[in-house]
Amino acid sequence: MAISTFLIFRFLLASLGCLAAGLVVWALTAACRRHLPQVAVQRSTWLLGQMTIIATFLAILLPHSERLRLLPAIELPETMLASPAAPDHAATPAPAAAKADSGNAATDYRAWLTFGAQAWLSLYLLGLAYTTGRVLQAHRTLNGLAATGERLILAGRHLGLDIAATPPPPSLTVIEVDAPISPMLFGWFRPRLLLPRHLRSFDPEQQQMIVEHELTHLRRHDLQWMSAGIVLQTLLWFNPFMRLLRDNLAWAQELGCDRDVLRNRPPAQRKAYAAALVAQLRLQPHPATHPATHPANTALAFGGVSARTVAARISLIREPGATPRGPWARAATITGLAGVFATSLAFQPALADRAAPTAHTATPATFSCTEMVDAASGAQLVHDGLCDERVTPASTFNIAVSLMGYDSGILRDAHSPSLPFKPGYIDWNPDWRVTTDPTSWIRNSTVWYAQQVTADIGARRFQQYVNSFGYGNLDVSGDAGKDNGLAMSWIASSLKISAAEQTAFLRKVVNRQLPLSAHAYDMTARLTALGTLPNGWQLHGKTGTASPVLADGSDDPQHSYGWFVGWATKDGRTVVFSRLVLADKQAGSAAGPRTKDAFLRDLPAQLDAL
Template structure:
């Protein structure tokens, strides 16, 4: 799966979490509205929007899955066409697939990957549409302002006769259009007044103007801008629109309360009458402005009732603290209960595909060119599976990755002393499949070059009983070190295309035990094994300790398959206090360029920094 697929899936998961958080926030605010005065609290509605956005964004951040309490969702691969080579992701697939084979990554993408990418595209289109609507609303307001007449002498308008001197008046423009008095402009506030406002009673004009100036004094333009921005970013979430509308409602109620504070009942009735009259005269309002008539027919009766008999503000700080705690609880729950995604290939679905030249091998047959591919990563501390792609429960020979276990055995038993002792000379009759093995070897060069005969010297000195006990204590794979049937070679060759087998998931479990030091071994065994493990530091700061492994596929008649090899790369990556164990396995076509394990390592390390940054 490509990085774009992973991003799209994470974005889809964040969108679902955002909808769930929106539902929770709306339920909480609906409960708060049952208490008098809460509807007029701007902070309640804006914080509700911010909570939903935070629940959306935090899922997109690296390492957010470490806070989740639920297990990952394993998503089965259900694509129609099966690849002609082992499944892989990103650069791994490109490195492992022959040139004459169709693109593995493309053929392995499931309906969910396509759906996630479609949703990401739909979101971007919707965001562009929402921004376009805002730009259009801005043009309408600026067009009205340009078409109107600027009032330079405010005392010539009855609405400003009682305006408080402490409030600096914005630029006032009178417009001959059926609009509501409205305030707009974050940086250069402007007040649009319809010409028909002059037909209202002087007291009504003054209260309407005071209403708009109160918006300016309270900073409602900025609150409105923040609400619109949050709604635009999450345009697909209906709860964001509801919360933003209630924020506007709270702003209008707050200004009504401030304007009418201390006024007699007669002025309250006149104010309500002006609101009704304005609603009948205006055609529509613009949501990017604070309009006196920003009320619908469905909410008109409720607003007039509150004007005539205002509700009391919530008493004491406990109410606000309780609502804030509720929002924090919703945010924490949306993160903790948000499952991560893990990807696996559905073996049953693959087996059901029509037979082709590539799929004629039985699924799971060691000689099948499509039988096996796995990439698995897990958090070393918690064991949480972070990546699970392919058939990761299939057992195969561990090959030279078993040298990690042999090293632990050798240092724990005292057979190995330090990084360079014992240093053993090569002797005729030793395994010499690679030219580099025909040389004196010490522990460091043994692990670096995967020298089979050096590992055989260690296991031979252990003896069969002790060797078997170590393998059992390590819970390593199938524990079978009997070797090839009738050849009595378990002590020296059981881990090389023979009886001992291990799956990638079992590799992760073993490596976690090594990283956490849970095995019954001495501290020196761990320290020295880590010191001789091949390691490197990635560009993003992660230090990787890993071991390759290459082994031939054994055919049913006992012969080595000359066309295919198992390639392993296993180990762990550490950065700060966090460690991630990994196992990468691929059934590769034999190539003259080198061992399968080396090619798998190179491809995996190209992909690893991006994977680690996404976890």
Template sequence: MALSHLFSGFDLLTLQFLLASGCCVIAGGGVWAVMMLCRRWLPGIAAQRSVWLLGQCTIIAAFVLILLPQSERLRLLPPIDIEEFAPQRVDGSTRDAVIASATPSATAGAGPRAYLARTAQGWLLLYAAGLACAMARLLHTRRALLALAAAGRKTSAQPMDTIEVDAPISPMLFGLFRPRLLLPRHLRDFDADQRQLIVAHELTHWRRRDLQWASAGILLQTLLWFNPFMRLLRHQLSWAQELGCDRDVLRGRPQAQRKAYAAALVAQLKLQQAPIATALAFGNAPPDTLASRIALIRDPRGAMQSRWARAATVIGLAGVLATSLTLQPSLASQAGTQLSCTTLMDAASGQRLRHDGQCDARATPASTFNIVVSLMGYDSDILVDEHTPVMKYQPGQSDWNALWRTDTDPTSWIINSNVWFAQNITKQLGEARFQRYIDGFDYGNRDVSGDAGKRNGLTMSWIGSSLQISPDEQIDFLRKIVNRQLPVSPKAYEMTARILRPQTLANGWTIRGKTGTSSPVLADGRDDHQRQYGWYVGWATKGARTIVFARMTLDRRQEVYAGARAKQAFLSEVAARLDTL
């Protein structure tokens, strides 16, 4: 597929994945900064395992939220605009050529968009390879632990299998579903009280369900293996778990036993090899954390842990997450696309043939609503045939388009998307009948109340106002038209299909469709003159097969209406491939 025209759904997904990967690293830096402040000023909170796992979850959430379509609405920064070296302009002759040939005109692989797409695809492959390596290391570690346990000898009964091994390891607990305790033979040389405290330490891990906590931290680190802050946070989680066990084991014990416990920890560190990451070991005390652990062993009371301190930590992490989401730019395709969907469905079976983009996002239907108005008009006999009635233009009607300042019949109404013609039909229907049709059609959110306080639902509800519909809902509605499942007369179906001007493409498919263009509405109620929604919806028929389709975009306003650009893109990229669906 040519990447130099518009990204495919897969390309957009890989680009979004690339953006999510980079931004979650930035979010990780924010989380790490908050946690370091917490460790400096709130040491009692920093000693809790929950805050470090929560830190990892915050980074994961930042990564996942970027990939969610609806998160686009929460972002404050403008989208990253991915332009062509020489973007094509769509004029009338170009559109005519597209309709005739329905073949892409762009050259595959041209421009920076293609390089960016390849970079994103390369990163996805690298991520998959890194994830596979990380999982392979975990599997290798598990096999090593199992081999170590198999080579040892079971000793006295404990709440779990206890195995003595002749290896320079730390006393350790491993096994998420079948916990086992490994004790090195050199532990016999320790004082009896020290041995008892060391075993109590590992059993405390088991009672506190630290294996489950550690496994969660390792899983999250593995999923984002490329993020260095996930590894740092997981190490701190391990440190907090060891401190928690020290605190629980030493609670209420005399000073002599605490000194013996500290001496055992130092002696163990001198005897063991590097600790195994997937096990909970008495000697999991890197040099940079040994001092804090010894200090807590000497005085296990620790720092004060108030509810306010916990709340401050959670608020800090939530702030990092909110900031990372709102200040992350979204991706924009050619012409600054900020929202995009292309969806096709087999009209007979309901099978999805293509479903790319944010197809559940609702927007104003704009002039695609004229299909609905046509069905209502012909069903209620307000409209008679393709050229009857001819409605007289009256100055003061909705005439912001020069093409509308003339007498209009149903055919020219559909061609020119004449707003005042549609408004005349809905006015004749009246509010009650208009609402009954919309409810019977189950069209979008079915809200035809119009702008709040203006009582203009009959004339403006479908133009950047209360009525909203998603591409998914559009094709559900179009299927009902094609399969004649709406509460309207046969004449309404037949005449609507006639005035939609069928176009036969070079590949033999006949397309009936309707464009729509409208500006989004800003928070203050004004139209957003910088952006436009563009729609192209309808159905394509060849032989006995019919496919319903909807394409919708939200992008920067350009000289050519967004609806015309949506149609051109659909015909050039999708319609030529209908035979392959």
């Protein structure tokens, strides 16, 4: 399965996970509103609820989040992965009819599953565009409404402003409009206060408290809080719990401003304020009938009095002591929501590790990839299997080291320099315990010889070469805390590359698009030459073998990576290729040469068919 398809499945899984998290968060916050009002009236409760849902979504979407999960992975069918790693592992052939039926069923299943995941991604993007458009349209509606009004500049132009307990800041623009709206504050970056002309008919005391309510929103930075809630809701537009939490965030903010405005006021003033809320509700048209005159319904403004919230607000006005605040409430909220996030992530299954093996997988399962690309055009000719998964390049990195060595002058020709083996050098292979030159180094994949070349290049220039090559993840730091990047970074360590990235690198090599000398290209091509195939294609290539690394840092004794990468040329046409296999280890047989032999059996016919 291509990594793009795998990520689409992960996106679908993350969407389902955030829906589950939303259900739990909503149940928790709804219970708080019913039984712990001192928690529910905290505006942070509802914004943190939204953040918990989107954090769950991102944690599942990002790579390796499955390390925290407690449920088993979702196993994808073998037929959705690449073909088996090597032909010598193949079982006895099944009858042709049975194989056809199985193949058709697997293909149909994969097609439908892939189509479903892709359809959801397309639907999400369309929904995101639509939701974003609605937010922008609402913003334009508010701006249009403000444009029809009169800006109040001089003192004495409005009684509610003149007698407000706290004068409005100079940066606030106040606009009076002739529309049946409630006073409202809007503008994420440039706040503006809209005052309806009918507000002048209210008692002076009511005008003062209503204006003070809007100014309190400004002082409490409620616009910024609400803006964050709208952004989160827009990103997860498909999650109904995001809207419920955002609505309750607005509810908590309205109650908070009412509480601040009415603090220490006598009952008569509290009663007058409640009467003003009811009067304002009667003056406003139904939002479904008059959306243009009810911009508060867009959630981009504060001040809209709705039937859903007015009862709760009047209840608070009558019983102000029913919703005390305290630091324990905020701590309890954060702890509860953090628990929801951790639990929802831990119990969210992930796609099977064998669909995306990593260096920390305890028991990696087999997978394979074949990638072939036309060197001239870059057209992808074959892309079969998990070709975008980065793993150690092993000895295939010797192609890059050869280019560096000849370009820097450390390597001179096919047999120079010739270096003697010394005690202490890596000697895993008996063929390495001899004097070695560039030709035998490439043929035998002699690790210590490559290490001598990179040591002479030096860490700074080595990193510069890797960067200019665009080689994999560019990480040549080596094992953590061991400062061995020059010697070990490409051997089951920090440097990783995918099969697709291998072909991209080799295409630059054969097209001579890297900042290297012609001598470096010529000698590397000479060292990697493997002869001519029966159908006339001239072959160049390099094998690589390495063990996956387990979570405890040890080599996996049961599995091995096998690489064979290179290019083939005939009649002016060049095809670069990369074959990667993660297979079971076999005694006395390295994975790299096995991968090469299996690949070459089919390569001539495959090249002729391209």
